[in-house]
Amino acid sequence: MxxxxxxxxxxxxxxxxxxxxxxxxxxxxxxxxxxxxxxxxxxxxxxxxxxxxxxxxxxxxxxxxxxxxxxxxxxxxxxxxxxxxxxSIQSVSKAFVFALVDQELGHHAVRRRVGVNSTGLPFNSVLAVELNHGSPMNPMVNAGALATTALAPGGSAEERWEFVRRGLSRFAGRELALDERVYASETATNQRNESIARLLDSYGALARDPVATTDLYTRQCSLAxxxxxxxxxxxxxxxxxxxxxxxxxxxxxxxxxxxxxxxxxxxxxxxxxxxxxxxxxxxxxxxxxxxxxxxxxxxxxxxxxxxxxxxxxxxxxxxxxxxxxxxxxxxxxxxxxxxxxxx
Ligand SMILES: NC(=O)CC[C@H](N)C(=O)O
Missing domain, CATH: 3.40.710.10 (DD-peptidase/beta-lactamase superfamily)
Structure with missing residues (x-):
């Protein structure tokens, strides 16, 4: 290419x-x-x-x-x-959610749990996970973004969503809101991201449930x-x-x-x-x-x-x-x- x-x-x-x-x-x-x-x-x-x-x-x-x-x-x-x-912010959100999670967990922990090397493969590659033996590889591709989002702190799905929404809003300097149409459309066509989350989970590389993690990731991508x-x-x-x-x-x-x-x-x-x-x-x-x-x-x-x-x-x-x-x-x-x- x-x-x-x-x-x-x-x-x-x-x-x-x-x-x-x-x-x-x-x-x-x-x-x-x-x-x-x-x-x-x-x-x-x-x-x-x-x-x-x-x-x-x-x-x-x-x-x-x-x-x-x-x-x-x-x-x-x-x-x-x-x-x-x-x-909708889509993958640009990955940068800022990574920053928020790095702030919570620290330099060494995020590197160990997500990784910082490039895959050289498309953002939604399933193969990249397999080739790298279950490593999410980098927070800017979907596997690494899902692994990062799974590390968002909070005792409930609602609290974890607020951590992400509120955190990205602080970066923007104003309250950001979900684009409900994008969220619904993406949720209905989310099979590939859910598959990546399940694959990571099978390797023990996802901190939370794959379905809930994919939902939170989809929400973060749907912020307007x-x-x-x-x-x-x-x-x-x-x-x-x-x-x-x-x-x-x-x-x-x-x-x-x-x-x-x-x-x-x-x-x-x-x-x-x-x-x-x-x-x-x-x-x-x-x-x-x-x-x-x-x-x-x-x-x-x-x-x-x-x-x-x-x-x-x-x-x-x-x-x-x-x-x-x-x-x-x-x-x-x-x-x-x-x-x-x-x-
Ligand atoms: N590259 C992107 O912006 C991809 C984001 C999109 N929400 C997805 O996961 O497929």
């Missing part, structure tokens, strides 16, 4: 990008706003990819929807396009967010765990570091290598079309556009983030600003 990131984006302003690389800060608000407006125009007509249809309600999404938001660790949020449109929420959630990880809008500490700085490492290995599943190679930042995608990308110490970019590549990652989301990574000097591996060359 080939990377969809090939449309080169030239640097908006080489000095802007270089300043960001050398100061370790995002460029000034005005430069950020100009870059967002430009990238939105540039990719407005991009129709690459296909809307997910394996969850029936997702197939109803308007493929033209397109929103971008950037949240700064200092608290400013800039957005263009369909930035307030609500969609907008692209602005995703940017604030990402900026909380970029800001060492303190939400830049509310000032609340959601998780510890060490937890952010753990989470970003897990994103770097598998945030875009089997395309994570292509993503790091081109974009150079940890990111997390979801099948409804959201992608959140974190620039540690600086902020977060979120894009919403429902057409996906073969691995379930938003095509336009990847291209927009690639462009902004270069334009704003965000690539973690770059010591100098570099144009996204078409070499």
């Amino acid at each position: 080939e990377s969809v990131i090939h449309d080169s984006g030239d640097i908006v302003d080489a000095r802007t990008a270089q300043a960001a690389v050398s100061t370790g800060r995002l460029p000034a608000d005005r430069a950020v706003r100009a870059a967002l407006a430009r990238v939105h125009r540039r990719f407005q007509a991009d129709r690459g990819g296909r809307v997910a249809d394996y969850i029936p309600v997702l197939a109803e999404a308007d493929p033209e929807l397109f929103g971008i938001a950037l949240a700064h660790v200092g608290g400013s949020v800039h957005a263009v396009g369909d930035a307030d449109h609500l969609f 967010v907008c692209v602005r929420d995703l940017a604030v959630m990402g900026a909380t990880l970029a800001n060492g765990g303190v939400n830049p809008l509310t000032g609340e500490r959601v998780v510890d700085a060490e937890v952010c570091r753990d989470t970003l490492a897990a994103l770097a290995t598998a945030g875009l599943y089997e395309r994570s290598g292509d993503w790091l190679y081109e974009v150079g930042m940890p990111g997390k995608s979801g099948v409804s079309g959201g992608i959140v990308t974190v620039a540690p110490g600086k902020g977060s970019i979120a894009v919403f556009s429902p057409r996906l590549d073969g691995a379930g990652n938003s095509v336009r989301g990847q291209r927009v983030t690639h462009y902004l990574s270069g334009a704003l000097g965000l690539n973690l591996f770059a010591s100098t600003a570099h144009p996204q060359s078409a070499r």
Whole structure:
């Protein structure tokens, strides 16, 4: 499978990008706003990819929807396009539930019980569990996400759901609610995730009952967010765990570091290598079309556009983030600003 990131984006302003690389800060608000407006125009007509249809309600999404938001660790949020449109968070939730569970259990315990290596296989692979002798492998693929969700604390299903819903809301800085239609649609077509949960359970790798765990995982995927929420959630990880809008500490700085490492290995599943190679930042995608990308110490970019590549990652989301990574000097591996060359 080939990377969809090939449309080169030239640097908006080489000095802007270089300043960001050398100061370790995002460029000034005005430069950020100009870059967002430009990238939105540039990719407005991009129709690459296909809307997910394996969850029936997702197939109803308007493929033209397109929103971008950037949240700064200092608290400013800039957005263009369909930035307030609500969609289900899907797999982007995996990053934040992992952070909440890491906060509860600690660095070594989550690594032992979930794992942090990539599978190189699709997000919903059953084979990955078998090939790895029952190890969930990584919290960003379904097996690892189910194993993580099974570790959510609480004495009842209701308490565990509140732990997840409330925790993700603290990342977003507002109360998030379940999209009941998505939850119902996904529950009716959940056989594969339930199978993965049962398989993990057969290996003794699931802390709770597979049916209840799959239900909680389905709920977390069905939380409704907008692209602005995703940017604030990402900026909380970029800001060492303190939400830049509310000032609340959601998780510890060490937890952010753990989470970003897990994103770097598998945030875009089997395309994570292509993503790091081109974009150079940890990111997390979801099948409804959201992608959140974190620039540690600086902020977060979120894009919403429902057409996906073969691995379930938003095509336009990847291209927009690639462009902004270069334009704003965000690539973690770059010591100098570099144009996204078409070499
Ligand atoms: N990649 C995704 O966003 C997948 C999430 C979806 N809820 C599933 O488990 O299939």
